[in-house]
Amino acid sequence: MDKAKKGINTVCTHEGELVDSQFKGAVSPLYMSTSYEFEDVDVKRYPRYFNTPNQEALCNKLAALEHAEAALIFGSGMAAISTALMTFLKAGDHIVLQQTIYGGTYHFAVTQFEKFGIQYSFTDGWSVADFEKEIKPNTKVIYVETPSNPLLTITDIAGVAQLAQKHGILSMIDNTFASPINQTPIDFGIDVVLHSATKYMGGHSDICAGVVAASKEHMDKVFQTAICFGGSLSDYTVWLLERSIKTMAIRVKAQNDNAMQMALYLKKNKDVENVYYPGLEDHPDYALAKTQMHGFGGMLSFEMDSNIDVSLFFKQLKLIKPSMSLAGIESTLVSPVMTSHALMSPEDREKQGIKDSLIRLSLGIEEIEDLTADIEHAIAKVKSMTVTA
CATH class of the missing domain: 3.90.1150.10 (Aspartate Aminotransferase, domain 1)
Structure with missing residues (x-):
């Protein structure tokens, strides 16, 4: 069956599941090992490299849900957000951030960016014009959050994506409040989608995790930063999250x-x-x-x-x-x-x-x-x- 034609409950339930080839169980088996063979194997697996069997399977499910080519799962939403931002920003760069964003993201921007020589501006509002007004010659990223936390403002996703493309700027969105059930920003042209998977993906107030989803090209870059920052998730939590997403x-x-x-x-x-x-x-x-x-x-x-x-x-x-x-x-x-x-x-x-x-x-x-x-x-x-x- 064509993935694009699968219903959302089918995607939540079956995409990215591991097959229990040994005992034929109905759910994904859990592989707890932190040490794998390195000789005569197709993949050298290590938890910090986001490629244990359970990590890989869950990342495939997350990519399918967000209509992305690839995804990575992190230890928290802020681990995902900070890793993505530091992947695409360096000293001398500038970022435009939506005024109405999560307080943790705001705190990260105002306390960390200057240490790395990164310039930033907050918009006066959340219209496309508000973002355009803040663009500078060295702007590399536009960051939005919609619906916003906590006032539920709505940003024009397609409009921001088109603005970013017009200026050769990367667009990022925090899609946590919507979840991929209510909103798939990549369909509107957004480059990088972020989540606190602690929220709707986990859904039971017992899991802390984060997600970055994007094209394979962008995710290859995020991966290189991620393995340095070490924000990986334990396989048991990965398994629990994959189970939880089935009912999302x-x-x-x-x-x-x-x-x-x-x-x-x-x-x-x-x-x-x-x-x-x-x-x-x-x-x-x-x-x-x-x-x-x-x-x-x-x-x-x-x-x-x-x-x-x-x-x-x-x-x-x-x-x-x-x-x-x-x-x-x-x-x-x-x-x-x-x-x-x-x-x-x-x-x-x-x-x-x-x-x-x-x-x-x-x-x-x-x-x-x-x-x-x-x-x-x-x-x-x-x-x-x-x-x-």
Whole structure:
């Protein structure tokens, strides 16, 4: 069967699986060895070279999901991001970064680039014009994230890719929030796709990993940097991740549905000031999101009314977990100013529109009625405590 014609669940389940030729098991066998023969073999295998049997198989699955020629799996999302950036940037180069990006990526840029003589600029917004305005003669990379963390802004993927091609610049995207189920940026011309596989690929809040996917030419360069930085993943975690990805499409679609219903519920809630979700028709980037996403994702953010104490609200929840990270099968929420964007200064957070009252909600697969009831209960409890006080 032609790979391009396979359904997404088929790709998640069967691409990149290892055949158990000895015992004919239904799932990929796990090879835990860190030492392999080097004589009379086709491949000299070593974990730091990303070529153990389980590593190779998973990388093939990841490449298939992102419609890429090749991929590598790393020990964390930041290991993937930093390795990719340092592959294509050197002293004297310049990079344009989207203003609304993950706090860890922002922190890496502002604390590390200058050490290596790399110049950088952040855009004022996330339109193609915003990126074009920041391009310099020595610009080598344009870096985008869409949907963005935590405000769910949407960047024109095809527009940025065309801009980069026009100027001979490499384009990179953090595709974590969308996952390859909702968005495949390479189809729109993006060169390098990045993921924190800790999130939707792992999906169960028990795996830490990262992904880089691109053409074979680009991945050969990433590989040369990766073997020096040593950000490889243990084969047991690789095996667990390959297992988890088998259900990714099912999980993500359920999370998409829950996020859409939750966004509509919060829009009607008088104790909520603003809701940020690209699936809402009044979202400023709704039309654009429809053109480049297969689903609007399982993430949303909202701002509580000023009369609701966010910390007290967190403490009253019984089902939704106030917990760092995201994209697990259980619903979780965080305060970005305390977690994902804590390393940014208050001034820089203000520039991005990240308020202290902002809450980022990651929808799991629970029944939506149970989730909305949990929020209603927590709000009512906070209000009663305020009145009593």
